[in-house]
Amino acid sequence: MQTPIARAADAVSNTGSQRQGAPPLAVEHIAKSFFTADKVTPVVGDLSFVLGKGEIVSIVGPSGCGKTTLLNLVCGLIPPDAGQVRWHGQPLGARGFRPANVGYMLQKDLLLPWRTAIANVKLGMEIRHIPKAEGNDRARALLDQLGLHGFADNYPSTLSGGMRQRVALARTLVNDPEVLLLDEPFAALDFQTKLLIESDTVNLVRDSGKSVLLITHDIEEAVSMADRVLVLTHRPTRLKAAYDIELDAPADDMIGLRESAGFGDYVRQIWSDLDVGRA
Amino acid sequence: MSAALDRGRGMAAVADHDPSAVSVTAAPPGAIRARRFRRSLLVLLVQALILIAFLAFWEYEAGKSKQSAFMFGSPSAIWSFLRKMILDGSLLRDISVTGLETVLGFLIGNLIGTFVGLSLWYSLFVSRVVQPFVIAIGSIPIIALAPIIIIWFGTGLASKIAMSTLSVVVVALVTSYKGAIGVDPDQINLLRTLGARKPQIFSKLVVPASLTDIFAGLKLTVGFALIGAIVGEFMSSSVGLGHAIFQAGSLYAIPKVFASLVGTITLALVLTFVVGKIEQLLTPWRRAG
Numbered sequence: 007m008q009t010p011i012a013r014a015a016d017a018v019s020n021t022g023s024q025r026q027g028a029p030p031l032a033v034e035h036i037a038k039s040f041f042t043a044d045k046v047t048p049v050v051g052d053l054s055f056v057l058g059k060g061e062i063v064s065i066v067g068p069s070g071c072g073k074t075t076l077l078n079l080v081c082g083l084i085p086p087d088a089g090q091v092r093w094h095g096q097p098l099g100a101r102g103f104r105p106a107n108v109g110y111m112l113q114k115d116l117l118l119p120w121r122t123a124i125a126n127v128k129l130g131m132e133i134r135h136i137p138k139a140e141g142n143d144r145a146r147a148l149l150d151q152l153g154l155h156g157f158a159d160n161y162p163s164t165l166s167g168g169m170r171q172r173v174a175l176a177r178t179l180v181n182d183p184e185v186l187l188l189d190e191p192f193a194a195l196d197f198q199t200k201l202l203i204e205s206d207t208v209n210l211v212r213d214s215g216k217s218v219l220l221i222t223h224d225i226e227e228a229v230s231m232a233d234r235v236l237v238l239t240h241r242p243t244r245l246k247a248a249y250d251i252e253l254d255a256p257a258d259d260m261i262g263l264r265e266s267a268g269f270g271d272y273v274r275q276i277w278s279d280l281d282v283g284r285a
Numbered sequence: 286m287s288a289a290l291d292r293g294r295g296m297a298a299v300a301d302h303d304p305s306a307v308s309v310t311a312a313p314p315g316a317i318r319a320r321r322f323r324r325s326l327l328v329l330l331v332q333a334l335i336l337i338a339f340l341a342f343w344e345y346e347a348g349k350s351k352q353s354a355f356m357f358g359s360p361s362a363i364w365s366f367l368r369k370m371i372l373d374g375s376l377l378r379d380i381s382v383t384g385l386e387t388v389l390g391f392l393i394g395n396l397i398g399t400f401v402g403l404s405l406w407y408s409l410f411v412s413r414v415v416q417p418f419v420i421a422i423g424s425i426p427i428i429a430l431a432p433i434i435i436i437w438f439g440t441g442l443a444s445k446i447a448m449s450t451l452s453v454v455v456v457a458l459v460t461s462y463k464g465a466i467g468v469d470p471d472q473i474n475l476l477r478t479l480g481a482r483k484p485q486i487f488s489k490l491v492v493p494a495s496l497t498d499i500f501a502g503l504k505l506t507v508g509f510a511l512i513g514a515i516v517g518e519f520m521s522s523s524v525g526l527g528h529a530i531f532q533a534g535s536l537y538a539i540p541k542v543f544a545s546l547v548g549t550i551t552l553a554l555v556l557t558f559v560v561g562k563i564e565q566l567l568t569p570w571r572r573a574g
Contacts, residue, residue, distance in 0.1 A: 078474070081474075081478055083474055083477065083478070108478060109478075110474070110475060110478040112471060112475075114469075114471060116469070116471055116472050116475050118472070118490070118493070118494075119570050119571075120493045120494075120496070120568065120570045121570075129476075129479060129489070130479035130480065132489070133476070133479050133480050133481045133485055133489070134479075134480055161569075161570040162570075163570065163571075181479070
């Protein structure tokens with residue numbers, strides 16, 4: 007294992023060398039401040055990283071470090087003050103260009119209560135005017151795959167928290183996004199449900215070669231799911247450290263990964279990087 | 286599972302928090318249904334007893350002297366007026382005229398109010414511009430407009446519909462606008478990441494998400510529409526419940542006033558019931574919890 011700072015420097019310098027291959031997502035020196043009443047709050051300060059194809063990258067940071075702001079910047083929902091976000095080498099412009107093929111999932115499932123599970127899954131396809139029959143088939147297949155067979159016509163209010171989050175996952179995956187942006191998607195779930203959905207997510211993502219940016223508070227989740235973990239500093243957020251995770255267990259075995267040698271070391275190291283005690 | 290869903294369908298989420306439900310979870314669904322039926326029967330019985338006791342007290346007090354019978358009427362006198370008005374068809378005619386005015390005012394007022402309220406979501410600028418005007422118009426007591434309305438719309442049906450519409454429109458506008466701007470910004474962001482533009486966000490998210498508030502407004506405005514129609518009839522009319530109440534009051538025919546009031550209450554209950562049924566039909570997901 008290299009020192010965190012050296013790895014962080016590596017991650018930044020990689021930005022240049024990988025441009026020819028145009029990774030799905032490259033974040034280059036972005037910064038963002040918010041103006042409230044009479045004061046300026048810098049939230050993100052000079053942050054760079056790259057998400058390669060088929061890679062799962064986790065971002066962990068202290069509470070309130072601006073992770074959600076980062077996500078909104080990456081999606082183009084808010085513009086950065088400085089720096090650039092590139093999707094497949096193409097910069098996110100101020101207007102017009104929206105990242106294509108991005109799936110976005112939050113801790114809140116954001117299911118529309120007036121739509122049944124399957125109608126929620128079909129929302130994105132409806133917006134893009136994909137033929138009804140095709141949308142129906144894809145949505146139903148994915149719900150079955152996520153263990154929701156027989157619940158397609160249930161309203162969200164009749165589903166458990168875990169089932170609702172699976173529907174949200176299906177709604178994200180059904181559009182076949184190349185990149186998934188997940189903002190603490192499993193944080194509200196109980197431990198058992200969380201492990202099951204984590205391993206389902208890893209399987210579905212690995213099988214289809216998608217890239218994932220996973221923002222989380224949960225260090226164990228970050229280490230067990232990701233190829234690489236980026237640790238952020240307090241506000242204004244910068245990159246503090248980056249770790250390539252190499253564990254000796256099947257990628258979808260959430261318990262095995264947690265028990266494997268080295269897991270505890272990563273968790274302990276990232277915990278100390280987070281500097282929580284001194285916050 | 287199916288028993289739990291069954292229970293949920295009847296009583297919505299209440300069943301889950303009802304402490305008595307805990308003890309019966311093991312009982313077969315039939316027994317639960319029977320128990321619930323007995324309980325609602327008991328509620329009905331107590332309500333009937335209260336009503337009967339009240340009417341009996343009224344009848345007894347009114348029978349004590351000629352004055353109190355004249356001043357307060359009595360249930361038996363009200364009933365005989367009611368019978369007469371039903372038999373000669375005047376009650377039905379008054380109810381249907383006032384009902385027509387109320388329903389038309391309710392529909393026109395809510396259509397305009399809801400349309401404008403939801404449309405204001407489109408532009409923060411426009412909504413900020415019109416806000417003080419809406420508040421100003423909303424603060425006018427509708428009855429103060431009645432003389433002008435009669436000058437503009439005449440003494441016929443149109444002036445009552447106009448009164449009823451005016452009583453409804455601002456409330457409908459405010460409740461639907463409140464619903465539209467109350468939409469979760471995360472949900473708007475989600476739709477944007479799915480590629481939705483503003484018109485799609487409006488039709489797929491804002492309108493259905495506002496339905497809860499819109500229906501709350503509809504239930505509120507049923508009463509307002511009826512008040513508008515009756516106030517319009519008070520000012521000048523030859524038919525309708527407001528006309529009957531006003532005329533009977535002028536003639537000191539107190540039991541007839543109460544008999545017409547019974548007609549008004551019946552109309553209000555029927556209209557509220559219909560709106561509730563329509564809400565149930567249009568928002569099936571709210572029964573599913």
